[in-house]
Amino acid sequence: MAEIRLQNVGKRWGSFVGVDNFDLTIADKEFLVLLGPSGCGKTTTMRMIAGLEEATEGDILIDGQRVNDMEPKDRDVAMVFQSYALYPNMNVYENIRFPLKVRGIDPKTHDEKVRRASAMVELDDFLHRKPAELSGGQRQRVALARAIVREPNVFLMDEPLSNLDAKLRVSTRAQIKNLSHELAVTTIYVTHDQIEAMTLADRVVVMKKGVVQQVGSPTEIYDSPANTFVASFIGNPAMNLMDGQVQGGTFRAKNVEISGLNAPDGPLTLGFRAEDASIAAPGEGQINAPIYTMELLGDATMISVRVGGALVSVKADKTFRAEIGQTVSIAVPQGICHLFDGQTGARIG
Ligand code: ATP
Numbered sequence: 001m002a003e004i005r006l007q008n009v010g011k012r013w014g015s016f017v018g019v020d021n022f023d024l025t026i027a028d029k030e031f032l033v034l035l036g037p038s039g040c041g042k043t044t045t046m047r048m049i050a051g052l053e054e055a056t057e058g059d060i061l062i063d064g065q066r067v068n069d070m071e072p073k074d075r076d077v078a079m080v081f082q083s084y085a086l087y088p089n090m091n092v093y094e095n096i097r098f099p100l101k102v103r104g105i106d107p108k109t110h111d112e113k114v115r116r117a118s119a120m121v122e123l124d125d126f127l128h129r130k131p132a133e134l135s136g137g138q139r140q141r142v143a144l145a146r147a148i149v150r151e152p153n154v155f156l157m158d159e160p161l162s163n164l165d166a167k168l169r170v171s172t173r174a175q176i177k178n179l180s181h182e183l184a185v186t187t188i189y190v191t192h193d194q195i196e197a198m199t200l201a202d203r204v205v206v207m208k209k210g211v212v213q214q215v216g217s218p219t220e221i222y223d224s225p226a227n228t229f230v231a232s233f234i235g236n237p238a239m240n241l242m243d244g245q246v247q248g249g250t251f252r253a254k255n256v257e258i259s260g261l262n263a264p265d266g267p268l269t270l271g272f273r274a275e276d277a278s279i280a281a282p283g284e285g286q287i288n289a290p291i292y293t294m295e296l297l298g299d300a301t302m303i304s305v306r307v308g309g310a311l312v313s314v315k316a317d318k319t320f321r322a323e324i325g326q327t328v329s330i331a332v333p334q335g336i337c338h339l340f341d342g343q344t345g346a347r348i349g
Pocket of ligand 1: 013016017018036037038039040041042043044045192
């Protein structure tokens with residue numbers, strides 16, 4: 001049982017604010033992902049929970065107990081880092097066993113615990129090998145097993161997949177998802193990869209410059225991004241965003257006219273997802289512009305046009321073909337549009 005409560009937690013170094021007013025309760029057994037670009041404060045937040053970094057503001061509670069002044073070793077959290085930090089002179093078995101020795105766990109239980117943890121990450125056949133004799137993915141699994149073996153109340157994972165190649169990332173990601181389900185331990189996972197966040201999380205926290213932008217389920221942040229930053233960070237490709245003006249419910253920008261919107265007159269940022277729009281008959285769509293790029297994706301053809309300074313994409317049928325420079329018409333019905341305040345970027349509809 002481990003509920004983590006962060007109450008207005010902040011981290012300052014002099015006048016620099018690394019994390020500002022982080023306020024969230026993470027439920028027991030929840031898989032929470034901290035997502036955001038480099039430097040947004042994800043690692044710092046996690047290090048404060050682990051006790052490796054002191055919170056300069058606010059309270060951190062684990063199961064109702066304030067842990068701000070508690071040593072990292074007393075917090076019952078296990079961390080997995082992007083650099084696996086294995087002991088090169090110990091074999092896999094000894095590496096996994098190490099935390100049990102350090103914590104003074106009864107030696108009679110070690111063998112069973114090590115074997116159970118290594119089986120969970122499918123390392124049973126590699127126990128005698130040294131880290132140098134393993135692939136990157138296998139090393140990362142040793143690091144995972146070393147965290148599992150302690151049977152902690154909380155897992156903290158800091159970009160554990162970032163040193164793996166693309167294919168291995170996908171399979172190890174699936175393994176982490178499966179493990180978290182099996183172990184049912186509260187997990188906080190840091191990444192800048194939105195696909196990892198979407199696939200792993202119960203809830204995602206999107207951060208920017210130390211400030212939480214949105215907290216929600218993957219579906220919530222995908223379907224209803226709170227602002228243009230979240231909209232542009234989630235999804236592949238990211239949401240199309242166009243700056244223009246609204247008058248009488250009609251949005252206009254160069255080559256664009258979309259009517260029937262419930263938005264006040266004035267500047268507006270209008271967003272839509274590439275997969276929600278479609279190619280229309282010539283002149284029938286709301287965007288009419290020359291094709292800038294065309295990418296064959298196998299299951300679809302991605303067509304991009306320029307609207308003002310922005311590139312706007314639409315996912316067309318896989319058989320769609322046209323010439324670059326040829327004018328294309330894109331259907332953007334008002335029902336697929338996301339509306340953001342033209343000045344602040346906050347969602348208004
Ligand atoms: P990344 O994805 O690159 O790891 P992050 O979101 O995890 O980024 P943090 O490592 O939490 O970011 O850093 C947040 C901000 O705090 C960054 O701007 C960083 O430069 C700054 N920072 C981190 N540690 C210190 C420190 N010891 N002193 C001053 N500033 C720091």
